[in-house]
Amino acid sequence: MYIPGYYEFVNPGKILSGKYALENISTEFKLFGSSRVMILSDKVLEKLGQVQILSDALISGGVKVVEIYTDIPADSSIEVVNKIAELYRKANADSIVALGGGSVIDTAKGLRMLISQGGTDILKFVGAEVLPYAKHVPFAAVPTTSGTGSEATAVAVIKDNGRKVKMEFISQFLLPDLAVIDERFTTSMPAKVTAMTGLDALTHAIESYSCLQKNPVSQCYARSAIELIKDNLITCIESPNDRKARLAMANGSLLAGSAFSNSMVGIVHAIGHSLGGVCSLPHGLAMAILLPHCMRFNLDKCRDDYTEILKMFVTPEEFVAVPASQRAEKCIEVVTAFAHSAAEKAGLSLKLGDNKINRDDFNEVAQRAINDGALIVNPKAAGLEDVLAILNAAY
Amino acid sequence: MNRLSLFRKINNKFKSLVAKIVMLVLYRAIKVLAREDSRIMNEFLTWKDGLTVALEASPDGTAIYMQKYGDKLKRIKACSNVDIRITFRSVDAAFLVLTGQMGVARAYAEHRFMLNGDICQTMSLVRCIDIAESYLFPRLLTKRILRKVEKKEFSTLRVYRKIFVGV
Numbered sequence: 001m002y003i004p005g006y007y008e009f010v011n012p013g014k015i016l017s018g019k020y021a022l023e024n025i026s027t028e029f030k031l032f033g034s035s036r037v038m039i040l041s042d043k044v045l046e047k048l049g050q051v052q053i054l055s056d057a058l059i060s061g062g063v064k065v066v067e068i069y070t071d072i073p074a075d076s077s078i079e080v081v082n083k084i085a086e087l088y089r090k091a092n093a094d095s096i097v098a099l100g101g102g103s104v105i106d107t108a109k110g111l112r113m114l115i116s117q118g119g120t121d122i123l124k125f126v127g128a129e130v131l132p133y134a135k136h137v138p139f140a141a142v143p144t145t146s147g148t149g150s151e152a153t154a155v156a157v158i159k160d161n162g163r164k165v166k167m168e169f170i171s172q173f174l175l176p177d178l179a180v181i182d183e184r185f186t187t188s189m190p191a192k193v194t195a196m197t198g199l200d201a202l203t204h205a206i207e208s209y210s211c212l213q214k215n216p217v218s219q220c221y222a223r224s225a226i227e228l229i230k231d232n233l234i235t236c237i238e239s240p241n242d243r244k245a246r247l248a249m250a251n252g253s254l255l256a257g258s259a260f261s262n263s264m265v266g267i268v269h270a271i272g273h274s275l276g277g278v279c280s281l282p283h284g285l286a287m288a289i290l291l292p293h294c295m296r297f298n299l300d301k302c303r304d305d306y307t308e309i310l311k312m313f314v315t316p317e318e319f320v321a322v323p324a325s326q327r328a329e330k331c332i333e334v335v336t337a338f339a340h341s342a343a344e345k346a347g348l349s350l351k352l353g354d355n356k357i358n359r360d361d362f363n364e365v366a367q368r369a370i371n372d373g374a375l376i377v378n379p380k381a382a383g384l385e386d387v388l389a390i391l392n393a394a395y
Numbered sequence: 396m397n398r399l400s401l402f403r404k405i406n407n408k409f410k411s412l413v414a415k416i417v418m419l420v421l422y423r424a425i426k427v428l429a430r431e432d433s434r435i436m437n438e439f440l441t442w443k444d445g446l447t448v449a450l451e452a453s454p455d456g457t458a459i460y461m462q463k464y465g466d467k468l469k470r471i472k473a474c475s476n477v478d479i480r481i482t483f484r485s486v487d488a489a490f491l492v493l494t495g496q497m498g499v500a501r502a503y504a505e506h507r508f509m510l511n512g513d514i515c516q517t518m519s520l521v522r523c524i525d526i527a528e529s530y531l532f533p534r535l536l537t538k539r540i541l542r543k544v545e546k547k548e549f550s551t552l553r554v555y556r557k558i559f560v561g562v
Contacts, residue, residue, distance in 0.1 A: 004504075004505065005505065006505045006506075006507075007505065007506075008506050126511075126512060126513060126514075127480075127509070127510045127511040127512055127514070128503075128509060128510040128514065129506065129509045129510070130482075130509050130510065130511045165513070165515065167513065168514045211504075212500060212501065212504040213503075213504035213505075264504070370518065370522075371515040371516075371518045371519060372515065372518070373514035373515065373517075373518065375518065376499075376500050376503050376504075376518065376521060377500065377503065377504050378542075379542070380542060380543075381500075381525075381541075381542035381543035
């Protein structure tokens with residue numbers, strides 16, 4: 001097992017996972033001494049009645065829901081966070097529950113940061129590990145997709161609309177106190193979203209297992225995540241109401257989130273973020289398309305890690321049947337086949353060309369990708385030409 | 396009780412001094428290479444005019460401040476409001492990086508420094524430091540600490556001559 005010269009690991013908050021997990025949030029909040037909750041979610045979940053389910057669970061448990069904000073866009077922004085902070089203060093709330101995907105949870109992280117630190121603008125807290133500990137604001141994150149792992153990460157990505165850039169905030173004080181996985185919220189995802197978010201979680205696990213910041217604890221989390229995703233993603237796509245498989249996937253996503261929060265992600269995310277920014281390609285789909293190509297790019301630096309990952313995908317008999325020198329290549333082959341199988345069952349194509357991506361945008365995508373923070377921990381240095389070669393191969 | 400041992404005091408002073416000298420050399424190297432090396436020149440062009448950078452060997456420790464001014468990089472007085480602030484978490488961490496025992500990417504992965512400011516903007520600065528290090532440190536060392544050793548466009552001797560003599 002790899003032991004770096006030095007590493008740090010921040011555990012995720014308390015995990016509440018399974019049946020009636022939502023109903024336990026109020027008792028946890030009471031232990032924190034809070035009783036006036038603000039709920040953050042989005043319009044779709046409100047329409048589906050899921051915000052009401054959460055609100056009912058909280059009120060039944062004896063805490064007050066003093067404000068509900070559901071007007072959160074797909075890309076969370078500084079302006080939205082600043083606006084919600086005003087409402088939070090006006091309602092005299094003392095805790096936050098975020099229900100949704102990555103954008104809602106990242107918005108809640110931004111809100112909590114602003115309330116905790118004081119002030120009216122979160123832009124002054126941009127950066128890595130510079131946020132001081134301040135007032136504690138109890139915060140529970142309830143994910144509705146099994147992909148971002150945001151409920152277990154110390155990272156928030158929030159857009160600065162003024163400058164049209166996504167700002168990254170990294171601090172252990174961004175971690176939610178509670179990561180709540182309730183099986184009621186796991187079965188409503190359509191097949192395409194299930195496949196995209198699931199492959200996003202797989203990418204988190206594989207990148208965190210093999211990037212520069214990996215450590216023995218993050219690799220344990222990543223290993224468990226890979227095994228859960230490998231065993232359950234296809235079932236979730238084929239049988240969307242299989243609650244056991246859905247819960248396993250949600251746990252896989254959480255574990256992958258915690259893994260990458262501590263070891264970071266690499267080139268797949270660097271290029272994926274840029275494809276999202278320039279071409280509006282959904283993040284999970286970008287991950288699924290790029291993962292095999294980026295694994296091939298990193299192969300010479302990641303042979304040992306890929307060999308280990310192969311063990312997680314195949315039986316011991318299949319593993320020993322592959323010559324030792326070919327196991328890393330076989331790993332890429334197996335991961336590629338898995339991603340294609342999931343995509344095919346969900347009706348997705350894993351080619352950039354089939355997803356309305358224009359080659360003319362590649363230069364801008366590559367230029368943005370080399371300035372993405374994720375590239376610094378990629379095991380292999382990548383320049384403009386390398387990124388362009390990956391994009392062309394994925395076309 | 397709350398007294399630093401003599402050994403630790405000397406150790407800290409020595410490492411602070413070395414860090415200060417190497418940070419100055421690094422600043423001078425980037426300043427020189429921004430006019431001589433095509434890759435750093437290109438990176439430098441993408442920096443906004445007036446961009447300020449602080450490099451701090453430890454919190455409240457020795458530091459240098461620089462600013463892009465037109466097509467040049469210049470040193471400025473200490474200021475609290477900078478665009479990018481890289482602060483090593485201890486002078487020991489700064490010593491590891493500045494004496495070529497550890498690359499910037501590895502230092503980031505090991506949480507050796509804190510970053511205040513836009514991470515995207517900092518990536519360009521990191522690339523400049525990597526290229527500058529491939530001139531300043533011997534190849535034996537750069538092969539160990541850099542993920543990719545960039546080709547030199549001219550000799551190390553020329554860079555050192557320009558840093559110290561100015562011609």
